[in-house]
Amino acid sequence: MIKRIEDWNYYELLSVERTASQDEIWEAYQAALATYRDGSLAVYGLVTEDERGLILERIQEAFQTLRDPKKRRDYDLALLRHAAYFPPKVPFRKSVGKLEIEDAPPKRTRWARIKRIFSRNP
Amino acid sequence: MDKRIWAIGGGKGGTGKSFVAASLGLHLASLDRDVVLVDADLGAPNLHTLLGVKASHPDLGDFLTNAIPTLEEAAVETPYRGLRIVKGSENILFIANLNHYKKLRLLRQLRQIKTPNVILDLGTGSSFNTLDFFLSANPGIVVATPEPTAIENTYLFLKSCIMRVLKLYMDHYKIQDLHQRMLDQIEKNSQSLYGFFKSLMESDRAYGTILYRALRAFRPCLVMNKTRDERDVLLGRSVADVARKYLLIDMKYLGAVPYDDDVHESLRGLRPFYLEHKDSAAARAIRQMSEELAYSIEFTLRTPPEIRLPDV
Numbered sequence: 385m386i387k388r389i390e391d392w393n394y395y396e397l398l399s400v401e402r403t404a405s406q407d408e409i410w411e412a413y414q415a416a417l418a419t420y421r422d423g424s425l426a427v428y429g430l431v432t433e434d435e436r437g438l439i440l441e442r443i444q445e446a447f448q449t450l451r452d453p454k455k456r457r458d459y460d461l462a463l464l465r466h467a468a469y470f471p472p473k474v475p476f477r478k479s480v481g482k483l484e485i486e487d488a489p490p491k492r493t494r495w496a497r498i499k500r501i502f503s504r505n506p
Numbered sequence: 507m508d509k510r511i512w513a514i515g516g517g518k519g520g521t522g523k524s525f526v527a528a529s530l531g532l533h534l535a536s537l538d539r540d541v542v543l544v545d546a547d548l549g550a551p552n553l554h555t556l557l558g559v560k561a562s563h564p565d566l567g568d569f570l571t572n573a574i575p576t577l578e579e580a581a582v583e584t585p586y587r588g589l590r591i592v593k594g595s596e597n598i599l600f601i602a603n604l605n606h607y608k609k610l611r612l613l614r615q616l617r618q619i620k621t622p623n624v625i626l627d628l629g630t631g632s633s634f635n636t637l638d639f640f641l642s643a644n645p646g647i648v649v650a651t652p653e654p655t656a657i658e659n660t661y662l663f664l665k666s667c668i669m670r671v672l673k674l675y676m677d678h679y680k681i682q683d684l685h686q687r688m689l690d691q692i693e694k695n696s697q698s699l700y701g702f703f704k705s706l707m708e709s710d711r712a713y714g715t716i717l718y719r720a721l722r723a724f725r726p727c728l729v730m731n732k733t734r735d736e737r738d739v740l741l742g743r744s745v746a747d748v749a750r751k752y753l754l755i756d757m758k759y760l761g762a763v764p765y766d767d768d769v770h771e772s773l774r775g776l777r778p779f780y781l782e783h784k785d786s787a788a789a790r791a792i793r794q795m796s797e798e799l800a801y802s803i804e805f806t807l808r809t810p811p812e813i814r815l816p817d818v
Binding site: 426 | 652653654657658661662737740741743744745747748750751752753
C-alpha cells in the first residue's frame with residue numbers, strides 16, 4: 385500500500401502502465417530525467433540531493449530494463465511471481481455487453497443418469 | 507448537476523489565483539451555469555477589481571458581522587449574466603483573523619448557497635482558515651508559476667494541507683497523541699511521510715489505514731500559470747509527479763496557462779481579460795480546464811470530518 389521510493393517497481397517509477405509501448409516508455413523516461421535532473425525546479429524545496437541521486441539511478445535502471453524486450457519479459461514475470469493477490473478466474477459468466485458466454489449445463493447426478501438410461505430403453 | 511465548490515489556492519502571492527478564479531467564473535457563467543464567486547482572500551481582497559466591479563456593500567464583512575443573515579444576500583449581481591460575487595471586506599483587520607465559529611458559519615453558508623457553482627478565491631499562505639476553505643472544496647486547485655519561490659511555496663502549501671487533513675482526522679478519532687509524532691517525523695525530510703505511515707502501520711494498523719485513506723482522498727489539482735515555453739508546461743507535470751511520489755497524494759495536473767501581456771493591460775483598464783481576449787491561448791487554456799473539471803465525475807463534495815457540517 386505505502387512504498388518507499390526504493391521499493392517502487394519500474395513502471396511506478398516511470399509513471400507508465402504495465403502495458404506501455406516502447407515509445408511511451410521512452411517519453412516517460414525523458415520526462416523523468418527532466419524532472420530529476422540537476423537543478424530541476426520540480427524538486428526544489430522538497431527532495432534532497434541524495435534522494436534525487438537515488439531516484440535518478442533507479443530511473444536509469446528502470447529504463448535499461450524496460451527498453452530491452454527480453455529483460456522486460458523476465459522482469460514482468462518476476463513482478464507477477466511477487467504479486468500478493470491474484471483474482472480468482474470465473475469459469476463461466478453471464479453475457480456482458482457484446483460478449484456472449486453461455487452458462488454451463490447443469491451437472492447430472494448418478495441417479496439422474498440411471499433414470500435417463502431406463503427412460504430410453506423401457 | 508451536483509453542487510460544486512471550487513477553491514483556488516496556492517502558497518505564493520502573485521501566481522494568478524484571482525485571475526484563474528475570475529476567468530473560471532466568467533467561463534462557467536457564459537455556459538449558462540449560475541456561478542457565485544466568493545472573495546475568500548480575507549487579508550487582501552481584490553477579486554471584484556479583476557471583474558471591473560467597484561467595492562461596495564453588502565460584502566463578506568457584512569455577513570461575518572451579522573449585518574446580513576445569510577451569505578446568499580451578500581452575493582451581488584455583476585454586469586455578466588449568471589455571475590454573482592461576494593466581495594471581500596474592506597474591514598480587513600477584523601476579517602483576516604476569523605475565529606473558529608465564524609469560519610464554521612461561513613463554511614456552512616457556502617454549502618447552502620443555492621447555486622450549482624461556488625468559486626472561492628483564497629488568500630496566500632497556510633493559515634488554518636485558508637487551509638480549511640481549501641479542504642472543504644472540491645475540486646481544490648493550486649495555482650503555481652514556473653519559479654523556484656512559487657514551487658517551494660506550493661510544496662509547503664501541499665504539506666500544510668496534508669498535515670491539516672491528518673490532524674482533523676486525528677481529532678475526530680481522538681488520537682491526538684499521534685499529532686506530535688507526525689510533526690516530529692514530517693519535519694525531517696521528504697520521505698518522512700512514508701516513515702510516519704510505516705511506523706504507524708506497524709504500531710496501529712487500523713488508525714494507519716484510516717489516516718492513509720484520508721490522505722489519498724485529498725486530491726488537489728495543479729495549474730501552472732504564466733508559462734513561457736514547453737519546459738514550463740512540462741514543469742507542471744513534473745511537480746504533480748513529485749507530489750505523487752514524495753507526498754503520497756493523488757495530484758492531477760490540469761494544464762498550463764500561457765503568459766500573456768494583455769492580462770496586465772486588461773487589469774489596468776478594469777476589464778476582465780477572459781472576455782476581452784476570448785481567443786487568446788490563455789483563455790483557451792482556462793476553457794479547457796474548466797470543461798475537464800466541470801464534467802469530471804471524480805469530484806464530489808468530500809470534506810474532512812471536522813469541517814463537514816450538518817445541513818441546517
